[in-house]
Amino acid sequence: MSAFLEIDTLSAVLHGSSQRLLRSVRLTVDRGEVRGLVGESGAGKSMIGKAVLGILPAAVRIVEGIIRLDGHDILAMPASERRRVIGATAALIPQDPLTALNPSRRIGPQITNRLVDILGWSKAAAKTRALELLDEVHIDAPERVMASYPHELSGGMRQRVLIASAFAANPKLVIADEPTTALDVTVQKQILKLIREMQARHDTAMLFVTHDLGVVSKVCQKLTVLYAGKVVEDTAVAAFFEAPQHPYSKALLAATPKYTDPFASLLPVHESVIASANAEITAADQEWRHGR
């Protein structure tokens, strides 16, 4: 059986430019698997998630490639159809819990609205489901939280609500876009454990976008490393932390701080590594232009 999410030779450009932001990206996420998507700022990691969810900014244009979600070739679909398929099969856990909840609405409807408006559940059924989900994400007083406004909850609580909301419609794929970057470390730990727990319970495929290799080592089984929109390494997490293959991945790991080993970590990325990675990109671009 083929993977649940399949991205094949996906390339995207900025409108009106020939410079590629994504360079023939290829990756798969299987059912029940968490794949980390790692890179520094500007590597295009969030853009891949956005492309899958159909929320790319208007200025970014996909020029080639296939995104197959549960067997549907979503790029080939008309927009309204695509919206329906994505809404029914995929969900997003966003980065910033402060801005990801509508400040003028109570929590309850924000969890249930997809069920009621898009999937046609009854209000009562949706409410039962929401209470069940809030219990799953370990929120103690679900009734009270449902009646609250976002500003009345702490950052950690809001992120729990967002996770509950993401899993509400039993999605087959969840895309987590830097879900703990805005949180304090102690809260981050709880949220990471929760995401892992929810993913296992619902047996979802998950694409976990992050810049933090430490986080990857905690929640992912597979890992894709991006540099300038190009996949430089695609491997299993255990193997990666054992011995990263690509020089850039190696440098990235060496630059990641580790208080247990302060002097073997936090090493600057050597210029020669950047130079060779850039040369690789140039070569790939030439080949790509040639092939078209």
Place this chain on the structure above:
Amino acid sequence: MILLRALLTRLATTVVTLFGAAVIVFFVIRVVPGNPIAMMLPPGATDEDIARLSAHYGLDRSIPEQFAIWFAGVLHGDFGASISLRQPVMPLVLGRLPATLELAIFALVLAVMIGGAAALTGTRLRNTRTEAAIDIANGVGLSVPDFLWALVLILLFGILVPVFHISGRISPSADLPFVTQFYVFESILRLRFDLWWDLLQHMFMPALALAIPLAAIIGQLLKQSLKETMHLDYVVLARTKGYAENKVIVSEALPNAVLPTLTLIGVQFTFLIGGTVIIERLFSYEGLGNMAIDAVINRDLPLIQGIVLVFALLFTVVNLVVDMTYALLNPRLRHA
């Protein structure tokens, strides 16, 4: 509780503002060089005439004394008597205020409708030629003040294609059953839709002139905050849930994007009311502003003071109402 305390604090500052306004109007007329009595009398009046008239209006007393007397009267609702119209100021002003209020509110409604439609359309069709066209229209709309728009409208729809009335508040031939001065309001209550329609036809041109700059400002600001809101995570999240674009804009983005526009409308609405002064003059609309200009031309000091104070009161009330609405609409403040 906090809201109540805020309201009281706000009322206190409002009182200070109004008192300051009263002081300034009073003293501008008296302290600045130029004898108000000499302004009142026709050229060629003798010194004796001036002295007699001064005594009659109490203008021979010291200025602080005059102010005390006048202000004591104001606190009792007595604004003195108009010199040119030989009637008490208060009923005169109250008789004209409804006409101005109806005009200003109609203009506000037009501005919100036009500006809101422009903002929503621009957001829905962002990064297209339509949005660029809306941007340009907004830019022109807010660069040119109501006075010029009024002249342009008079020229286009009063003279070139005469489809609207450009003078007066209601057709002179209409016989008026009204007991209040709120004609539009009362015509609906009395089910006199013929009169209602006639009133609207008269109001449309001046109201549109007043509305265009405000509509452009609303259109520009609301579109900008809508577009910013469209990038926020909760809106993006709604899109991933499968909602159609229109629904996302109207039910997710709009309720939050409207708040900054609302605070702006407060100040801008007072500007709009201020604009009625000259617009009423242009369209010979019998409102407070038209009366104010006559009062200045006739050097009718008590009437000028009364009208300016009523405007000041109106402005501060508008600001108060807008602030309170903002607090009520914002869940952060409502549940503080």
Place this chain on the structure above:
Amino acid sequence: MAGETPLIRVSNLCVNLPDMTRKPLFGRAPLLAILHDLTFDIPAGSVLGVVGQSGSGKSTLARAMLRLIEPSSGQITFDGQDIAHFDEAALKPFRRKAQMIFQDPMSSLNPRHRVERIVATPLVINGQNDARARAAEALDLVGLSRSFLTRYPHELSGGQRQRVGIARAIAMRPQFILADEIVSGLDVSSQAQVLNLLERLVRELKLTLAFISHDLSVIRRLCTHVLVLRSGRIVEHATVEDVFGNPQAAYTRELMDAIPLPDPDQPGWKA
């Protein structure tokens, strides 16, 4: 280092600030105690790491120590002088000796000034006549070529901007520098570079440094002493070896355990 007078001695420092979240729509906000009775020393030549989560008061501490805000009570003794309640005129000598590097260089570098002006202005203000030459020198020290002198902040990368912030601070040849979360906005590769640079400068220029961060790994790398803050109170204050080798406070332990190390087998993370 024991016995030596510390460069900075903070005693019984309290800071109360207006609470903007409870500020009524109109009128004054109620006061909220941010820092409660803090007492600690920073010995000359040491690097003190201040760690805490959001709301711990670490940025308020930074602003109080550099007298951007006036403490509500307590003393801040710098070089033997209590500067806690000095006015700007009296602070003038202190301003020459203590500098700060800010978290967000987009906000801390004036967008309308070129790099040269940004780095040289403090020198000019303090009456240095060779300000331009020293600005260029400072740029050399942080490893930026002189061609950067004529650029505007928005033309630089995040790491470069942060270097300009460092150059501005060291150009004054201060005794003390306070760095407030200066690497939290950077990618790991630039982060490592900036930390290496800072470490070299501390050594070469014999600086005393207070380094505020939420990241214990970074503190472990750079600092000699650690101060752990929680809700405006000191939870633990010791040398870096003691804190990491044998943390006394349960909170410190909890903070350390919560850091996700790049290691799939880290204890405490299994489900």
Place this chain on the structure above:
Amino acid sequence: MPDGRSAVKRRASLRLWLSGSWLALVALAALLAPWIAPHDPLAQDLFAGRLPPFFAAGADPAYLLGTDSLGRDVLSRIIHGARIALTVALMAGVATALLGSLLGLLAGYLRGWTDIVISRLVDIWMAFPPVLFAILLIAVIGTGLTSIIVAIVVIDWTRFCRVVRAEAMNQSKMDYVASATIAGQGRASILWREIGPNVLPTIAALLTLEMGIAVIVEAILSFVNLSISTDAPTWGGMIAEGRTSIHQAWWVLVFPLVVLFLTVLSFSQLGEGLKDRFDPVLR
């Protein structure tokens, strides 16, 4: 988004170019009025009253844009009117900007009592309808060019004060101000060297807007017969006169109205264009 940015830039430079050209034309007309105006703007010729413009039937080619009811040449009056319009725009605009911005900067940066007093004054000022205030002031201090300029400054300083105060407050919160404090810069120096340059584009945009408004205020005052003198060739006075004879001679209203409209529009577009041009991030 370089793509969107370049479109914005293109539009900004087009707008700068168009509005700048029109204002240059008006300025040129104002400077050279005595030499380029075909007639004396005050000369009446009662036999040549209400002549239509050159393209209409019955026109006299000597009067390109026709004549008003007193037989005065419309084109010459527009050209001479540019002098008065630009004088008012420049003097009133600059003086208003100076007064309002200074108070706004002080209130926004110093806060405390300075802010309370200035803000309260602004509140009181905003409680008056500006047009009525202007008419009242002119009625009291008398008509004439200086009076108009004084009235505009007295009334419109709040426009600068409010915006500049808010902007100065925003800028004061930026870390570059904290950084300057740490460097030992005094308050005056911070206000002038650090905050000033960041508020300047806002002031520049407001200034050109204010120039347009000043021209309008002059027109409004002419309209209620309180401007300079009924004879003097001001655009507002021509419009007022044109309004009364609109059914007989539309051109007396239309030409000065078009000129006034374009001038006011150009002033504000110039301001917006300059603001974008000055922005180091957009540039």
